[in-house]
Amino acid sequence: MRRVVVTGLGLVTPVGADVETAWKNIVAGRSGAEIIKRFDATDFHTNYACEVKAPDHEFGFDPSKRVDHKIQRQVDPFIVYGIDAAGQAIEDAGLLDMDEETRFRAGCSIGSGIGGLPGIESESLVLAAKGPKRVSPHFVHGRLINLISGQVSIKYGLMGPNHAVVTACSTGAHSIGDAARMIAMDDADIMLAGGAESAICPIGIAGFGQARALSTGFRDDPTKGSRPYDKDRDGFVMGEGAGVVVLEEYEHAKKRGAKIYAEVIGYGLSGDAYHVTAPHPEGAGAFRSMQMAVRKSGLALEDIDYINAHGTSTPLGDELELGAVRKLFGDAMGGLAMSSTKSAIGHLLGGAGAVEAIFCILAMRDSIVPPTLNLDNPSDNCAGVNLVPHVAQERKVKAILNNSFGFGGTNASLVMKAI
């Protein structure tokens, strides 16, 4: 089987719109949560979220860096975030000047959980108020989930597989896993893989609020809202942004002298077959997803040094995931660190798995595991597990496991190792 490595990274997050800024803030334990600025959410279920910051903010995002003004006007923010993160990853991999032959074998697998919700909402209001002749002619292709992959392929001339995963909050992890398989199966030599999301809009907050999924009790200090594994957690804090990696066939990367961050060695997928929003009561789907990823990696459980948990800060999900991890790892739990970076950037939904995979890669690069913020009073089930409370920990990280679980009962796990 052809080996698949990571040779480029790109991030747009609520704590930084480039890889090094975001990572520095994650390691420092800074939170991206604030009162929602984009609209007045005072009367909503919750009024806080982790928004990507404006360009004048110390870790803000400037969309004009990599996305044409015309395209910014036409498409939803999740596509803008995705194009920018993909551009960062291509630049980082040193692949801006690929010849045509290389570009025939270079593709995209960048998905989203929900797609262009803000634009669907605003254009629906235009339709209701002013009629069909006032709806934007760019409405459809400015909202479609596969249009990050479409836009990126056009911008960089990538003529290989053009794919987009839609598996709710597992999207980012599935995108990387599927793309890695395309390279392993010889469909491509290079794949841009990841996910993006931007659903912090009135209908998005109202919808997740009505589904009783959001944290609501921390209006006085939004930075305390995302608190995975803590006794006082009360739901997830919505995040937004994008994560994209360049995946590349190992020999291809070696031949051109590329910087190699990590190797993707295991990918597991499963379905809960249980409930549309609630996780399986014994975490059975999560367990099988992790088990498959570790088995495929060929590693022993003891070899995994760090787990970036799905850990969304919902009352049910966190403990079920922890239970599944305990069941799989057994005695190997002792040497393991497991944290949830959602405590800092909130839940990026379709972007989460890819952004968190990048944090895992950086944990291996820098020998430091990022903290779980706000873990003041861990749930009783957390005893004996190193959940990296509050402060990052320096430790050797040679192999990681990254979990993502989504509505519909869809689970994905990735195992990567340092080279």
Place this chain on the structure above:
Amino acid sequence: MANQEEITTRVKSLVVDHLGVDEKEVVPTASFIDDLGADSLDIVELVMAFEEEFGVEIPDDAAEKITTVQDAVSYISEHQEG
């Protein structure tokens, strides 16, 4: 009612905003497609913007004939209400 010069200024600013082009490029003879990089959907959107900005109605058959900046300015000045 706006005069020709005022219409030209407002049309230019809409074109700059919608097509992301430099204001200097938006001369009267500039073709939206050939000179300013628009595609057919961009023109649909531009025409909608002209309709909103000037309160005129531009039917499809008339919109098809608007290919340059001057075409737009002329149509708007001839069809403005008031």
